[in-house]
Amino acid sequence: MKTYINPNQIDWKKISERPSITTDNLMPLVRKVFKEVEKDGDKAISKYTAKFDKVNLANFQVSENEIALACTKVADPLKKAIKIAANNIEIFHNTQIVNKEVVETTKGVFCWQESRPIERVGVYIPGGTAPLFSTVLMLGIPARIAGCEKVVLCTPPNKFGEIDPAILYAAQLVGITEIFKVGGIQAIASLTYGTATIPKVFKVFGPGNQYVTAAKQFAQQCGIAIDMPAGPSELLVMADEKSNLNFVAADLLSQAEHGEDSQVIALLSSETMIEQLSLAVETQINALARRDTASAALKNSRIIVLKDLNERIKFVNQYAPEHLIITEQEPETILCQITNAGSVFIGPFTPESAGDYASGTNHTLPTNGFSTTYSGVNVDAFVKKITVQKITENGIKNIGETIEVMAEAEQLQAHKNAVTIRLKNLKNEN
DSSP states (O other): OEEEESOOGGGHHHHTOOOOOOOGGGHHHHHHHHHHHHHHTHHHHHHHHHHHHOOOOSOOBOOHHHHHHHHHHSOHHHHHHHHHHHHHHHHHHHTTOOOOOOEEEETTEEEEEEEEEOSEEEEEOOOSSSOOHHHHHHHHHHHHHHTOSEEEEEEOOOTTSOOOHHHHHHHHHHTOOEEEEOOHHHHHHHHHHOOSSSOOOSEEEOOOOHHHHHHHHHHHHTTOEESOOOOSOEEEEEEOTTSOHHHHHHHHHHHHTTOTTOEEEEEESOGGGHHHHHHHHHHHHTTOTTHHHHHHHHTTOEEEEOOSHHHHHHHHHHHOOSEEEEOSSSHHHHHTTOOSOSEEEESTTOOHHHHHHTSSSOOOOOOTTGGGTOOOOOGGGGEEEEEEEEEOHHHHHHHHHHHHHHHHHTTOHHHHHHHHHHHHHHHHHO
């Protein structure tokens, strides 16, 4: 990890740049796959599954028997853990349901919002070196709470044409039954256009590698929505002299092991902490099965010392991390000044991995600085809001002149007339 001691504010952006990820060079391939899937459907899916996943499949859809068999292969302790996590996620996300509230803006003028679920959504679950069954919970549960009629799950098969049993167990637990052994660009293309086997959806959710990210970006140009711009995982930890640096090291490594393009930042209050933190990282990384991945990620990572608390807060808000851990003293006070972060973890006993799995919050979060404008996935991401208004006779009398004056000023005579004709009608009836 590169180290910076009290860097000048004008250098902050440069020293904290994310690993360079560009999808421009992938777009010719993305367009090619999308074009073939649109034209040839399942035939193109078969072609690219064989090419990229090295497996020939006669049928992409996971059968009920496959799901039932997979569930028997998941160890009971893992089943119990998944159920506990699912319960916590459901409890938290149930609080996000907004009840209809009718507001009378002017006497006789009533306005409100009606929530409607997105009818068909697609869920992409990575299944490579780390099959993310936890993401099934994070996306499937809010989709169910929102009331989405159809949830379609795509995840890449292994070389034997199988899906990780934990992914299938989590899917059946949250009520997802339409599951397809399709990954990468071809999965996003199939959800975008639909094939004879795979249903078309209106919005796609889920993380993925650079190919999936590029495909999701292209899918937006083809008329469907995505959850958010996504990139490699990232974490920033704020720590002061009283922080437990062994905890800090463990948290940094927990994100570094995600991928070689991940980035972690230790934002420290004193340079006297650097040596102890570096030693803790070095000691802990040697015990990791994914130490090579974590080591590569640390090359993209930083230790930054800013002695002034206000400067540390400014740095966090400029960096806009996906995950933020605050282990400093009085973390709630610091939290009040944080404006840009995907998910925040407060205090020494709140590791980021709690949010990844089981505390209840969602781990599908904006990366690459997009927490300045995007929220993490929540129930609202699976619904759209329809505004409604109802105006009574007295209401149109009260607001009518306002509408007429504004419409006339914009030279939209028909807009004005739509009110005027009603007011005349009411006057004639009286």
